[in-house]
Amino acid sequence: MMFSSLLGRIRTGLRVAKASFGVLRREYWLLVFPVLYGLAWLAGAIGLVAGIFVALFGASYGLAAVDQVAAVSEGQAETTVTALLVAASVLFMFVATAIATFFSAALVHSVGSLFAGESTSLRDGLAGAWEAKRTILAWGAVGAAVGLVFRALESREGTAAQLARSVAGFAWFAMTFFIVLVIVFQDGGVRESMRNSVGLFRDTWGEAGGTTLGIGLVILPLAALVGGLGIGLPLFALEAPWAVLQYTLVPTLLAIGALLVVHNAATAVAKTALYEYATDGELPPEFDGIDPGQLVTRKRSGSSMTGSTGREPGQI
Numbered sequence: 098m099m100f101s102s103l104l105g106r107i108r109t110g111l112r113v114a115k116a117s118f119g120v121l122r123r124e125y126w127l128l129v130f131p132v133l134y135g136l137a138w139l140a141g142a143i144g145l146v147a148g149i150f151v152a153l154f155g156a157s158y159g160l161a162a163v164d165q166v167a168a169v170s171e172g173q174a175e176t177t178v179t180a181l182l183v184a185a186s187v188l189f190m191f192v193a194t195a196i197a198t199f200f201s202a203a204l205v206h207s208v209g210s211l212f213a214g215e216s217t218s219l220r221d222g223l224a225g226a227w228e229a230k231r232t233i234l235a236w237g238a239v240g241a242a243v244g245l246v247f248r249a250l251e252s253r254e255g256t257a258a259q260l261a262r263s264v265a266g267f268a269w270f271a272m273t274f275f276i277v278l279v280i281v282f283q284d285g286g287v288r289e290s291m292r293n294s295v296g297l298f299r300d301t302w303g304e305a306g307g308t309t310l311g312i313g314l315v316i317l318p319l320a321a322l323v324g325g326l327g328i329g330l331p332l333f334a335l336e337a338p339w340a341v342l343q344y345t346l347v348p349t350l351l352a353i354g355a356l357l358v359v360h361n362a363a364t365a366v367a368k369t370a371l372y373e374y375a376t377d378g379e380l381p382p383e384f385d386g387i388d389p390g391q392l393v394t395r396k397r398s399g400s401s402m403t404g405s406t407g408r409e410p411g412q413i
Contacts, residue, residue, distance in 0.1 A: 099339075100307060102329055105159045105165075106310075107237045107310065107314070108328050109311070109387065110308055110309075110310050110311025110312070110314070111311045111314065111315070112311070112316070112386075112387050113307075113308050113312075113359050113367050113371075113384065113387060114190060114311040114312040114315050114363065115372070116367075116370070116383055116384045116387065117312065117363040117364075117366040117367045117370070118315075118359075120208070120211070120366045120383050120385065121359065121362055121363060121366065124207075124211060126195070126219060127204060127207060127208065127361065127362055127366075128358055128362050129219055130201070130203050130204040130207075130219075130362065131202055131204070131358045131361040131362050132358055134197055134200035134201070135197060135354065135358065137200070138196065138197070138373055139192060139194045142189075159196070161398055169320055175308070178213075183405065186242075186244075186248075187241050187244075187245065188223075190240060190241040190244040190245075191237045191240070191241035192237070192239030193240075194236065194237040194241060194244075195233055195236070195237030195240075196238075198236050198240075198276075198277055198280070199226050199230075199233050200226070201227070201277045202229055202233060202277050202280060202281045203222035203223045203225060203226035203364060204222060204225035204362065204365045204369070205209065205277055205278050205281050205282075205365050205369050206221070206225030206226060206281050207219075207221065207222035208223045208365060208366050208369045209281070209282060209369055209373075210222075210225075211289065212369065212370070212381035212383065214383075225281065226281070229281060229400055230285060231279065232285075232286060232290060235286065236276065236280065236287055236290075236364065243269060244251070246265070247262070247265065247266075247269075250262045250265060263316045271295060271298045271299075272291055272294060272295050272298075273294065274294065274298045274368070275293075275294040275297045275298055275372055276290060276291065276294040276370075277365075277366065277374045278294075278368060279297070280296045280371060281295045282372070282395065287294065297372065297375050297376070300375055301371060302373050308365070308367045308368070308371055309364060311367075312360060312363050312364050312367060313360070316357075316360040316363070317360075318358050320353050322354045323349060323352045323353055323356070324349060324353055325357050326349075326351070327349025328345070328346065328349050329347040330344065331345060367408075369381075370384050
């Protein structure tokens, strides 16, 4: 019985994935949002490395100058370097979280408008995300703080630490699954958005997992196949792999990147559809033919997410 139920959810997840890919095939410009995020993340990573290099060089120069006047112990120098690395890491996590949330918000804003039958564009999506800039920045700060907590947990060893990481990881997944949608479609600060996101996930936890699993079952095997053929096969089958890798490495990485872009965009489309049903009781027209009862169990009396804002899902 449990196996049959699992298969049913997987089939439903695959149908949701098919509908999500259909939306992207028709509105392919939606893929621009995760591409912009990827480019911004890459630029930020390069900036972080350059910033760390400059900061460490400046710190070393400054410590050397101070050492000429007063002795600087090795422990003090190490503490200074560690503090600079921690500060740079926190800054990077804040910027990365804020940028990811911004472009994700722009994407779901556009998807919500499409589901509502409204015309939208890249510019409209970015403008919709900009309206929630304060909450997005606040969420970036929360993400940076939580990132530090996970870093601390990762530095610990033992069964208890591993259990704590697993529990904390699932809790964070539950808290953030609908967070971007709540930020976009509901008025409220970070605390209220987190509370509403958790409430929606609690109502749809099984189906949320099935939805993301369906998309993953399509994209991830393709990414593994592309990576195996373009990188793995030359590495393990040839005595001189670089003779082939010099031609296949970059195209393979670009192909995997394109698949990840599609994965992120399709997941956003599916989440938006799940959000609309969880709050409004109906799936978008693009998901016709999918049995809502197999997708989500809606708590009509307990889930009142739309009541706090006066907006219908899809209305921006």
